[in-house]
Amino acid sequence: MLLVLLLLLLLPLPDPWSAYGHPLYLRLPPSTLQVLSAQGTKALQAAQRRARWAVQRMAREIQHRLRECQPSGPRSLRPPNALLQDTPEPGLCGQRHPGSTNVTQAHGRIVGGSKAPPGAWPWLVRLQFDGQPLCGGVLVATSWVLSAAHCFEGAQNELLWTATLAEGPQGEQAEEVLVNRILLHPKFDPQTFHYDLALVQLWTPVSPEGPARPVCLPQAPREPPAGTVCAIAGWGALFEDGPGTGAVREARVPLLGIDTCRRALGPGLRPSTMLCAGYLAGGIDSCQGDSGGPLTCSEPGPHPRDVLFGVTSWGDGCGEPGKPGVYTRVAVFRDWILKQISAVPSSREPSCRELLAEDPPEEAHAAAAPACAFYARRCAGPGNACARLAHQQCLQRRQRCELRSMAHTLLGLLRGAQELLGPRQWLRRLAPVGPSPWLRELPRAGSSAAAARPRRPKPELHAKEHGCPGLESLQQKLAALQDTHAWILRVPSEHLAMDFHEVLADLGSKTLSGLFHAWVRAGLGSRQLTFSGLVGLEPATLARSLPRLLAQALAAFRLAAQGGREPEGSWRSRRSD
Ligand code: ARG
Numbered sequence: 330m331l332l333v334l335l336l337l338l339l340l341p342l343p344d345p346w347s348a349y350g351h352p353l354y355l356r357l358p359p360s361t362l363q364v365l366s367a368q369g370t371k372a373l374q375a376a377q378r379r380a381r382w383a384v385q386r387m388a389r390e391i392q393h394r395l396r397e398c399q400p401s402g403p404r405s406l407r408p409p410n411a412l413l414q415d416t417p418e419p420g421l422c423g424q425r426h427p428g429s430t431n432v433t434q435a436h437g438r439i440v441g442g443s444k445a446p447p448g449a450w451p452w453l454v455r456l457q458f459d460g461q462p463l464c465g466g467v468l469v470a471t472s473w474v475l476s477a478a479h480c481f482e483g484a485q486n487e488l489l490w491t492a493t494l495a496e497g498p499q500g501e502q503a504e505e506v507l508v509n510r511i512l513l514h515p516k517f518d519p520q521t522f523h524y525d526l527a528l529v530q531l532w533t534p535v536s537p538e539g540p541a542r543p544v545c546l547p548q549a550p551r552e553p554p555a556g557t558v559c560a561i562a563g564w565g566a567l568f569e570d571g572p573g574t575g576a577v578r579e580a581r582v583p584l585l586g587i588d589t590c591r592r593a594l595g596p597g598l599r600p601s602t603m604l605c606a607g608y609l610a611g612g613i614d615s616c617q618g619d620s621g622g623p624l625t626c627s628e629p630g631p632h633p634r635d636v637l638f639g640v641t642s643w644g645d646g647c648g649e650p651g652k653p654g655v656y657t658r659v660a661v662f663r664d665w666i667l668k669q670i671s672a673v674p675s676s677r678e679p680s681c682r683e684l685l686a687e688d689p690p691e692e693a694h695a696a697a698a699p700a701c702a703f704y705a706r707r708c709a710g711p712g713n714a715c716a717r718l719a720h721q722q723c724l725q726r727r728q729r730c731e732l733r734s735m736a737h738t739l740l741g742l743l744r745g746a747q748e749l750l751g752p753r754q755w756l757r758r759l760a761p762v763g764p765s766p767w768l769r770e771l772p773r774a775g776s777s778a779a780a781a782r783p784r785r786p787k788p789e790l791h792a793k794e795h796g797c798p799g800l801e802s803l804q805q806k807l808a809a810l811q812d813t814h815a816w817i818l819r820v821p822s823e824h825l826a827m828d829f830h831e832v833l834a835d836l837g838s839k840t841l842s843g844l845f846h847a848w849v850r851a852g853l854g855s856r857q858l859t860f861s862g863l864v865g866l867e868p869a870t871l872a873r874s875l876p877r878l879l880a881q882a883l884a885a886f887r888l889a890a891q892g893g894r895e896p897e898g899s900w901r902s903r904r905s906d
Contacts, residue, residue: 465622
């Protein structure tokens, strides 16, 4: 201990007073620290979501493998909440919250009907593009939302989409989830809206404690008879070309027969993939912004349930007399939907989110990067030319994804920095400072990167390799993933905040790229750390240096956690001061 103290005192710290009596350090102003803290917290949350997702993905891969090996059913591996499975069983879907049913009436003549009570539609999802609500969607499984393909025309970058799930009957908060993947129906025709259907995979599955629940899919490619009164819901406009609404609205509309639909809508109606519903008298209809949302009919019986028969697609105006609304026929797409939902994760090219969730794979460890497994799936083994090519393909796709996401993150950061700093004013607020007391206690830069490995948490899924080839290697990968991400998975969400306390830039250390060496003091929950980084001192260089500083902070916390500098569980017991 004494030795460590002695070493710390002898560290070659920069001399703050050496340049003609001028102080050599500049402290970044609180506004910049706030930007860093806010962005750092976001980065932490994203890192935790990514870590959870990567572990869950591997766990799902193991479940798939087990199912293949034990076709008669590994019942013990079912998730505790059977309502929220990726292929909901009949009867375990379409259940509305008690108290929120039987309230929908065909009200007056307002397009879109009346305001729905909170929690009335547990499967209704709102889809946002770059923060703007654009379409509705319907939760059909724990991490899958059905919507209309036309919602994603020209907007297929999944990194920009988020989904807001249903709120609860007591106003329980709606969960907002990132989108992982968007699958348009391969036959979607943007001219005719033929096959107007898309599946959206959520980045994190719906939480079983939350109010969101999946709707039922039809059992057969048939709809209830014409005249059956069904329900539509969404945030769409109250009249044609009107604004969207802040609250969910609902209405009851009868299904219409094919001939009536054809007569009303002409050849634009393709009965093989479209159905129509509404009133020929007009007045009650879905409208712009409702697209992708549900048309559900309740199935009576001892356990009444709501079944999804349509996805809002198009109309001729909204609520016009003689022009009922058009909905994509869900019943005929049941097989396509189930096939997509139950596909093994590695059978699909990885999404940008999946690729960016993992560290860039080194060739030697490419096999351990689950997202890259897709490219190497046809190669006989590791190390050969095929595997090298697969690795290259994976890296190239990752680079394209990085560019996409970086462009977006940088824009966000620049916006944030500009709002807080204002043009050039912030420079005046940079106060020259003397050495801070904490500078004396600095460890040598990089020394926080202790090499000790964390204790490996136990894999969550155990199963015997016996009779199930490949299972063991999947389990090893799961353990490795849990190992790698343990540092962030262990942080309880209430501690998941990054706090930049101080950034001291050494004025005598300008690099060729115009950046300055700086000491950064930051906290993550109760853990405090100091590390060195590079920072710009002009708006342009500062904005450029922030993302790297954030990445360094994340890396420093990860290394500190993995170095085991704090006993496990200390998140809970210690408070920050
Ligand atoms: N295409 C519209 C949307 O994108 C939905 C229109 C539904 N129109 C109707 N009259 N039913 O939101």
